[in-house]
Amino acid sequence: MxxxxxxxxxxxxxxxxxxxxxxxxxxxxxxxxxxxxxxxxxxxxxxxxxxxxxxxxxxxxxxxxxxxxxxxxxxxxxxxxxxxxxxxxxxxxxxxxxxxxxxxxxxxxSARRLAGDGLAGVHTLRTLDDARALRVELTRGPRRVVVIGGGFIGAETASSCAALGHAVTVVEAATLPLVPRLGAEMAAVCAALHRRRGTELVTGVSVAALHGTVAVTGVALSDGRVLPADVVIVGVGxxxxxxxxxxxxxxxxxxxxxxxxxxxxxxxxxxxxxxxxxxxxxxxxxxxxxxxxxxxxxxxxxGRTVESARTVPYFWSDQYGARLQFAGRRQEGDTVRVAEGAIVDGAPAEDGFLARYEREGRTTAVLSVDRPRSFMRARRELVRSEGRVRPAAL
CATH class of the missing domain: 3.50.50.60 (FAD/NAD(P)-binding domain)
Structure with missing residues (x-):
């Protein structure tokens, strides 16, 4: 070439x-x-x-x-x-x-968009230019911020807005944010991070419309409620x-x-x-x-395929001062147990926890909150374990 x-x-x-x-x-x-x-x-x-x-x-x-x-x-x-x-x-x-x-x-x-997101005050966050515009908006004094979507971008942005002193509401169409990735039990624990830091979490409803003429004034939900908003951040994938x-x-x-x-x-x-x-x-x-x-x-x-890029999935997210780390492939039916640390009143303990997802005696995934060293050890074990499993089984 x-x-x-x-x-x-x-x-x-x-x-x-x-x-x-x-x-x-x-x-x-x-x-x-x-x-x-x-x-x-x-x-x-x-x-x-x-x-x-x-x-x-x-x-x-x-x-x-x-x-x-x-x-x-x-x-x-x-x-x-x-x-x-x-x-x-x-x-x-x-x-x-x-x-x-x-x-x-x-x-x-590219960020998915919603109908009506051409109103002033409505933002996505995917590019540097997006972030520049949103940062300027958030420096104009206390704002009522509605984040649409409780995934990683939505949760991290909500965390940043809360840290800046804004009143923040997160709207998530699913029963809990991150359910497909973490499963209901651990998703509920991580959702507690929002509430613990004063962010309102509205789940199980979708967005029906954005209100406003020139600038956004509110977010209409499918259950008939309207959330007042000065800033709307769309994080729906x-x-x-x-x-x-x-x-x-x-x-x-x-x-x-x-x-x-x-x-x-x-x-x-x-x-x-x-x-x-x-x-x-x-x-x-x-x-x-x-x-x-x-x-x-x-x-x-x-000029041909001589190597494979199949690796154990891994991601992390920083929210409200906590670091979430996840590795592996969770499936429906996996059991989950807290192997280190603790969950107190439905939320991570101050020193975090490490949870293992298991199926038929084998660890399929690991999740940690503020346990980076333990997580890295568990992740290495998971990589070695998957290397011994036939590709067809994965």
Whole structure:
């Protein structure tokens, strides 16, 4: 390969570029990004950046020295609008084309939106520009904040807003936030973090409409209630950025379909990060974005799948001063027990806890709140255990 194009100046795109150089690719490297910003770290956007404890300089993932070492052509602020059927040409929004021998798709995902979210005061939180706008809004004195969606982004944003002194309500359509990930028992324990810090949690109802003419004034719920609001933050998930690939030879279904090695239907095209459905799973987590590129690049340079990217899922979340960490694959029917620490009155004890999910005598997943060392040991055990289980069993 003489030219490789990375589409997406994201975390996973940057890691792919690093891997290309680390694995010996010394040809032309082109990095296309639709945002004008160089690659930056997204997790702090809902936490330290939003509260003002971190500035934009702390978000940067590269410096001048690394940029020089990568020796890449950076095409920032330019959106890719197509990939030819053979995967050899990337079409750009400004009319240019990039002829290439290999492509790494790292275009990530975009925040889902609600009808009426064009009102002033309604925000999503996915990009640096989103975070900039929301941070400005939250500095205008005490606000009534309604967060729609109790997932990780919603919970972290609610935590940051509460820390800034705003009155916060979280609306979650499910019976509890994070039920699909944690199961009802542990989801209830983690939900207590909201209530313990004064955030109102409204569950089991959906949003019917946003009220307001120019600016948002309230959130109408499906049960007839209207929550007054000065600021609304929509955190109801994300959609993979695959529209630009329509008409290509790639299979698309809630992401770019790949085999276990991040390789698409075209061996010269691989996909990584939030946009990639690897082995049937699309994981929107920092660890996936950083671990997949090594395998994807190895397979891209080999011209076929020689390595697998199947790893034990892992994610973390910082909420109300507590760190939640989870690893593994919980299934319905798994039993859960607290192995360390305690749960007091339905909430994590001050020194946290470690819980194990189990099935037929085997640990399938682990969850911890403020027990990082114990969690890392349990996670290593889980990785070793899964390595001994036949892939078909997983």
């Amino acid at each position: 003489r030219t490789v194009t990375v589409v997406g100046a994201s975390l996973s795109g940057l890691y792919a570029a690093r891997e290309l150089r680390a694995q010996g690719f010394d040809g032309r490297l082109v990095i296309v990004g639709d945002e004008p910003h160089p690659p930056y770290d997204r997790p702090p956007l809902s936490k330290d950046f939003l509260t003002g404890r971190a500035g934009e300089a702390q978000l940067a993932l590269t410096d001048a020295g690394e940029t020089a070492e990568l020796d890449a052509e950076w095409l920032l602020g330019i959106r890719a609008r197509g990939l030819d059927a053979r995967g050899r040409t990337v079409l750009l929004d400004d009319g240019r084309t990039v002829s290439t021998d290999g492509v790494v798709i790292a275009t990530g995902a 994300a959609l993979p950025n695959t529209a630009w690939l329509a008409g290509s030879a790639l299979a698309l279904h809630d992401g770019v379909l790949c085999d276990d090695g991040c390789v698409t239907a075209l061996p010269q095209v691989v996909a990584v990060g939030d946009v990639a459905r690897v082995g049937g799973v699309r994981a929107e987590h920092w660890t996936s974005a950083t671990e997949q590129p090594r395998v994807a690049v190895a397979n891209l340079l080999a």
